[in-house]
Amino acid sequence: MRISAAGRDTHPIMVALDVPGADEALALAARFEGIPVWMKVGMELYYAAGPDLVRRLKAQGHRIFLDLKFHDIPNTVRGAARSATRLGVDMFNVHAAGGSAMMRAALEGALEASAGSGDETPLVIAVTQLTSTSEETMRREIGIDAPLADVVLKYARLAKDAGLHGVVSSAQEAAAVKAACGAGFVTVTPGIRPLGADVADQARVMTPADALANGADYLVIGRPITAANDPREALERIVREIGNGNAAQQ
Numbered sequence: 001m002r003i004s005a006a007g008r009d010t011h012p013i014m015v016a017l018d019v020p021g022a023d024e025a026l027a028l029a030a031r032f033e034g035i036p037v038w039m040k041v042g043m044e045l046y047y048a049a050g051p052d053l054v055r056r057l058k059a060q061g062h063r064i065f066l067d068l069k070f071h072d073i074p075n076t077v078r079g080a081a082r083s084a085t086r087l088g089v090d091m092f093n094v095h096a097a098g099g100s101a102m103m104r105a106a107l108e109g110a111l112e113a114s115a116g117s118g119d120e121t122p123l124v125i126a127v128t129q130l131t132s133t134s135e136e137t138m139r140r141e142i143g144i145d146a147p148l149a150d151v152v153l154k155y156a157r158l159a160k161d162a163g164l165h166g167v168v169s170s171a172q173e174a175a176a177v178k179a180a181c182g183a184g185f186v187t188v189t190p191g192i193r194p195l196g197a198d199v200a201d202q203a204r205v206m207t208p209a210d211a212l213a214n215g216a217d218y219l220v221i222g223r224p225i226t227a228a229n230d231p232r233e234a235l236e237r238i239v240r241e242i243g244n245g246n247a248a249q250q
C-alpha cells in the first residue's frame, strides 16, 4: 500500500470550484494554469458534472479533493470510498459524526480499491464541525453542549484512531489538532479569508498566512478567488501573501 504523497509538489491552496457545471469549472481551472494548486470538487459541481469532470481535471494534471462528505451506514460509505478511489481522486472526506465504524469502512474501501491497482491510496479525512458553525449555533441548534474546540478535538482523535489521515476543521483549531494527533495528521481548513474579504456564511475564519502559521496544511479557498473580478490575480495575491508556504511539512 502506498499512501499518497499529496501536497509535496503543490501550493497548500485548494481552490473550491463551486460552480454550476463542467464548462465553468474547466474555464476557471484554465485561468490558474501554471500555478500548482489543488482543485476541490464539491457537491454543486459533482452533482451537475459527475465523475467525467473529475476525470478531465485529473487528465489535466490537477490534484483533486473530492469534497462530498460521505455520511451513511458503513457498507454504503465503503462502496462510495471504493468508487471515489477508482475515480483517481487524491483526497476525499467523510463526516466524523458518522462514527468510527463508518470512518474505518471509508478507509478500507479506499485501500481495497487501490490495492494492486498501482495507484496511490487517496488521503481519507473527516469533517469535524463545519466552518459555518459557530459555538453558539452548535450548542443551541445542534444540541452539543460543549466548547466547540473540544468537539473538534474529540472528532479528530476519533478519526485518527480509525486510521484516517486527517481532518477538515477551521484553521483556528489546526494547532490544537496537530498537538493532539501529531504533526503528520493532515489539517485541511476552509473558512480562509484574506484581510478585508467578505466572510459570508463562514463563522470560523482566518487569513491564509495566519492559517499556515497555526498549523494548517491545506487552505480551502472558494469565493475570495472564484468570485473575484480576476480570479487568477486574486489567487496570485494569496500565493504572494503566504510566500513560499508549502504543505511539504507533512
Ligand SMILES: O=c1ccn([C@@H]2O[C@H](COP(=O)(O)O)[C@@H](O)[C@H]2O)c(=O)[nH]1
Binding pocket: 016, 018, 042, 067, 127, 129, 130, 131, 132, 168, 169, 190, 191, 192, 202, 220, 221, 222, 223, 224
Ligand atoms: O467545514 C467546511 C467544510 C467544507 N467547506 C467547503 O469549503 C469551501 C469554502 O468556500 P468559500 O467560498 O471559501 O467559503 C466550500 O466549497 C465549502 O463547501 C467549508 O466551507 N467548511
